[in-house]
Amino acid sequence: MLAYPHINPVGFHIGPIPIHWYGLLEIISFVIGTIWLIRRGRRAEWQWTKEQVLDLEYYLSVGAIAGGRLGYVLWYDLPYYLGHPIQILKVWEGGMSFHGGLIGVILGCWAYGRKHDRSAMAVLDFMAPAAPIGLGLGRLANFINDQLFGRVSHLPWAVIFPAGGPEPRQPSQIYEFLLEGVLLLVILVVYGRKERPTGAVGALFVLFYGIFRFLVEYTRQPDIQLGFVLGRLDMGQVLSAPMIPIGIALLYWAYRGGFETRNRDSATGASP
Amino acid sequence: MNAQPEEAGESMSPATRRFVRIVIGFATLYGLIAAFLSFHIVVEQQAVRRHLDTALRVRPAGPFASMRASRTAAQAFVARLDTAFQHNPCGPGPAFMLAKPPAIPRRDCLVVIVPGRQRLHVRAYDTQGHRMDNLFERLNPPPRRL
Numbered sequence: 001m002l003a004y005p006h007i008n009p010v011g012f013h014i015g016p017i018p019i020h021w022y023g024l025l026e027i028i029s030f031v032i033g034t035i036w037l038i039r040r041g042r043r044a045e046w047q048w049t050k051e052q053v054l055d056l057e058y059y060l061s062v063g064a065i066a067g068g069r070l071g072y073v074l075w076y077d078l079p080y081y082l083g084h085p086i087q088i089l090k091v092w093e094g095g096m097s098f099h100g101g102l103i104g105v106i107l108g109c110w111a112y113g114r115k116h117d118r119s120a121m122a123v124l125d126f127m128a129p130a131a132p133i134g135l136g137l138g139r140l141a142n143f144i145n146d147q148l149f150g151r152v153s154h155l156p157w158a159v160i161f162p163a164g165g166p167e168p169r170q171p172s173q174i175y176e177f178l179l180e181g182v183l184l185l186v187i188l189v190v191y192g193r194k195e196r197p198t199g200a201v202g203a204l205f206v207l208f209y210g211i212f213r214f215l216v217e218y219t220r221q222p223d224i225q226l227g228f229v230l231g232r233l234d235m236g237q238v239l240s241a242p243m244i245p246i247g248i249a250l251l252y253w254a255y256r257g258g259f260e261t262r263n264r265d266s267a268t269g270a271s272p
Numbered sequence: 273m274n275a276q277p278e279e280a281g282e283s284m285s286p287a288t289r290r291f292v293r294i295v296i297g298f299a300t301l302y303g304l305i306a307a308f309l310s311f312h313i314v315v316e317q318q319a320v321r322r323h324l325d326t327a328l329r330v331r332p333a334g335p336f337a338s339m340r341a342s343r344t345a346a347q348a349f350v351a352r353l354d355t356a357f358q359h360n361p362c363g364p365g366p367a368f369m370l371a372k373p374p375a376i377p378r379r380d381c382l383v384v385i386v387p388g389r390q391r392l393h394v395r396a397y398d399t400q401g402h403r404m405d406n407l408f409e410r411l412n413p414p415p416r417r418l
Contacts, residue, residue: 074307079314103299119283152405165407224321224412227398229313238309242302246295253291261283 001158001168007144022141029134063108064101071100099239121259124202129188136181143173150219170219179212199259207247213240316399319361320381321414324396334391342387350385
């Protein structure tokens with residue numbers, strides 16, 4: 001088994017203000033993602049200006065934070081928040097859900113698309129390959145913060161997490177970093193290099209995130225207030241399972257040309 | 273050309289609009305069912321965690337003079353717990369039971385007290401009937417908040 005590296009959650013101080021690794025990694029991922037999207041937007045097939053990318057980031061951030069929080073409230077601890085509704089606003093005390101964040105981001109793409117006359121699926125295609133950067137670094141931050149660790153295991157690479165008791169556990173945050181961060185990024189970047197039907201890149205994100213998260217959850221310690229929720233499935237799996245058929249359906253529809261806009265159809269001769 | 277500025281909303285074909293409605297409808301319904309399931313599970317799990325936490329905190333101290341003494345202490349302990357917490361949060365039946373090894377009962381949301389010479393052992397099952405981790409539960413005691 002491996003020893004937990006005991007990384008100080010506080011990276012450094014700026015004067016009296018402690019800078020936590022978690023926040024720092026989120027900021028780093030945001031900056032990297034933004035720079036990458038600005039570069040991506042310059043490509044002829046996208047044609048996004050820097051201002052448009054920054055405007056989109058605003059919509060996505062609001063969607064991710066609001067959706068992530070509401071998702072957590074709704075799917076992870078609703079009885080508590082019904083009794084303490086003010087606590088919903090205390091985002092800094094922790095409690096975000098990826099699945100809620102994803103819905104918020106999709107709504108953000110839709111709202112942005114409406115404002116700027118772009119289709120929501122095209123906006124999702126544009127930003128989806130940047131998402132694994134934030135997701136991956138977020139999982140590394142979870143590892144540094146000694147949280148969201150795995151189930152008890154005696155594998156050679158199991159880690160004794162201080163917050164998880166004396167038994168070695170699966171380093172599920174690292175699995176998530178590798179799958180939902182690195183591998184998903186590679187898949188989307190490689191797939192997105194060629195011109196694809198509108199909606200296909202976003203659909204692929206939904207499909208593969210659903211698969212990876214569903215699998216990794218088998219190694220992750222379920223949230224203590226819930227435990228398992230459906231036989232051997234935890235809430236992360238219950239919420240990830242529909243992403244797989246939805247991702248396949250979106251991919252199918254994208255390849256049928258269903259998300260191509262009529263303007264474009266007439267320009268390219270694509271079938272409806 | 274993936275993202276040329278276009279008349280987004282109006283350019284969707286009726287078939288695509290219908291497809292999108294079906295996907296949104298499915299996701300919404302699924303999300304609501306998941307929320308209902310989660311609510312239900314949190315309430316039940318909170319109760320069984322409280323039961324387990326209580327049993328671990330107040331179990332009579334060992335060692336016992338004999339197995340018979342341990343069984344007597346366990347029986348009295350279960351009777352006390354059953355008086356304090358009368359319902360199994362997952363359904364009919366008691367919240368606590370005395371085990372008569374080697375037979376150890378297993379049921380959703382049940383806390384089982386197992387007699388032993390050195391101490392009384394506590395074994396709990398979650399809302400899905402899986403054995404709970406006493407150490408992890410002790411590290412994260414249930415907040416008294418619901």
